Amino acid sequence: MSRRSHPSSPDSSPREAKRQKLEYAPLTADDYKNGLMLAPMVRSGALPTRLYALKHGAKLVWGPETVDKAILHTTRVVDPVTGVVAYHGKSKPIFTCHPVERPFLIYQLGSADPALAVQAAKMVQQDVAGFDLNCGCPKPFSTHAGMGAALLSNPDLLCSILTALREAMPPEITVSAKIRLLPSQEETLKLVERIVDTGISCLTVHCRTRNMRMREKATIGRLREIVEFVERMGKGVAVIENGDCLGYEDSKRVRQVTGAHSVMIATAAEANPTCFSPTPLKDLEMTFVPGYIRLGKYLNNHWTSTKFCATQFQGAHDKARRSDLKTLREAIVHAKSYEDIEAHVAPWTGEQEFAEIVEAIEKRGGQRAPPIPLEDVVVAPLDAIQDNGELKDVTTTELMVPSLELANKEATSPPSLLGLEIPPISNSGEAIAVQ
Numbered sequence: 001m002s003r004r005s006h007p008s009s010p011d012s013s014p015r016e017a018k019r020q021k022l023e024y025a026p027l028t029a030d031d032y033k034n035g036l037m038l039a040p041m042v043r044s045g046a047l048p049t050r051l052y053a054l055k056h057g058a059k060l061v062w063g064p065e066t067v068d069k070a071i072l073h074t075t076r077v078v079d080p081v082t083g084v085v086a087y088h089g090k091s092k093p094i095f096t097c098h099p100v101e102r103p104f105l106i107y108q109l110g111s112a113d114p115a116l117a118v119q120a121a122k123m124v125q126q127d128v129a130g131f132d133l134n135c136g137c138p139k140p141f142s143t144h145a146g147m148g149a150a151l152l153s154n155p156d157l158l159c160s161i162l163t164a165l166r167e168a169m170p171p172e173i174t175v176s177a178k179i180r181l182l183p184s185q186e187e188t189l190k191l192v193e194r195i196v197d198t199g200i201s202c203l204t205v206h207c208r209t210r211n212m213r214m215r216e217k218a219t220i221g222r223l224r225e226i227v228e229f230v231e232r233m234g235k236g237v238a239v240i241e242n243g244d245c246l247g248y249e250d251s252k253r254v255r256q257v258t259g260a261h262s263v264m265i266a267t268a269a270e271a272n273p274t275c276f277s278p279t280p281l282k283d284l285e286m287t288f289v290p291g292y293i294r295l296g297k298y299l300n301n302h303w304t305s306t307k308f309c310a311t312q313f314q315g316a317h318d319k320a321r322r323s324d325l326k327t328l329r330e331a332i333v334h335a336k337s338y339e340d341i342e343a344h345v346a347p348w349t350g351e352q353e354f355a356e357i358v359e360a361i362e363k364r365g366g367q368r369a370p371p372i373p374l375e376d377v378v379v380a381p382l383d384a385i386q387d388n389g390e391l392k393d394v395t396t397t398e399l400m401v402p403s404l405e406l407a408n409k410e411a412t413s414p415p416s417l418l419g420l421e422i423p424p425i426s427n428s429g430e431a432i433a434v435q
């Protein structure tokens with residue numbers, strides 16, 4: 001198949017039109033619930049990674065933070081062969097996406113200006129399902145301009161951006177925010193209340209404060225109270241936990257401790273985009289990386305991006321031989337273009353990989369939930385959890401599953417703590433009857 005590097009083309013192509021067979025209902029707050037989400041990741045959240053995350057069970061995917069001013073200076077170009085939509089800056093695409101991911105794609109904005117945020121959102125709105133405001137990036141390039149985590153100490157500005165986005169976007173486009181914890185729980189709850197009142201559909205909480213480093217354990221125990229607070233506000237807003245989740249199995253622990261509606265995964269997905277599945281791929285160098293590179297080439301993903309992502313992948317090893325792994329890794333590290341790696345990943349086109357992704361997404365039948373849903377979990381009582389997410393004293397089993405003896409003693413009444421009646425909650429949000 002002939003490939004074109006940056007073709008100019010009309011805004012849609014026959015192939016793009018053909019793919020949009022499935023009708024999706026507009027995204028709502030409920031779509032942010034009961035799922036595992038791919039976190040926004042600069043560099044690592046590239047288009048092929050997002051597509052593989054969807055193939056392997058992510059419910060929604062966040063694109064990498066893109067600053068409002070950066071997208072405003074781009075030109076939108078659609079590749080008539082693949083349908084890839086690229087927003088081209090002067091020297092490279094600033095943001096790339098594909099119609100097949102559109103119903104699941106949340107575009108993350110970096111902004112410190114309501115008017116610019118709205119302009120940027122209007123520019124990409126046709127290609128995404130919702131917008132998320134980055135209120136958590138602690139890096140100087142973000143905070144020096146008042147963006148990212150700087151917004152946490154400027155709640156007026158933070159909320160004015162969310163309000164402006166909500167007012168400017170049609171109802172079928174959602175608005176959400178991703179924050180970090182503030183040092184005190186009281187301050188955090190005050191901020192959360194203001195943010196929820198702006199009309200957002202979803203709040204993601206990265207359970208670290210601005211000054212915490214990534215090597216420090218996320219304090220997920222603090223989230224439970226925030227989830228309950230948001231639920232008591234009664235607006236149906238989804239709360240997503242973010243921090244230290246390793247994948248599908250581990251998300252049970254996170255949901256038990258936090259009661260969050262969903263869980264967002266970054267580092268573990270950067271290492272293995274199939275971690276959203278109950279059966280993530282192992283031996284990635286053999287089972288995943290070659291296909292990833294082929295897909296990258298098919299989608300015209302810049303080689304430096306594909307190479308960067310491929311060098312981050314690291315899954316459990318099972319059958320692969322050390323020598324094979326080493327050979328492929330070294331070939332990737334030394335390759336300066338797709339052609340340099342051809343011998344290791346041929347046959348080449350990547351069309352098959354793309355077709356399999358489309359097929360997997362279409363299996364959802366126009367719904368956003370992946371075919372294998374999250375299992376129901378019983379949420380631990382609030383005062384049984386420490387800030388670090390560990391459960392106090394008693395064993396997890398004792399806390400999670402009321403024993404028959406206990407259940408008999410308590411008759412039908414749910415556990416009562418701190419004056420709150422806390423029935424165990426199923427994954428669908430319904431209370432589970434205590435047998």
Ligand SMILES: Cc1cc2nc3c(=O)[nH]c(=O)nc-3n(C[C@H](O)[C@H](O)[C@H](O)COP(=O)(O)O)c2cc1C
Pocket residue numbers: 039040041042043044063064065108134135136137178206242243244245264265266267268270
């Ligand atoms: C490579 C990388 C890039 C990231 N880029 C972003 C970003 O663009 N926007 C954002 O809000 N957070 C970003 N983050 C933070 C993650 O979204 C997430 O909040 C953090 O890594 C904690 O989740 P984890 O414990 O699952 O890694 C990034 C993290 C990583 C590892």
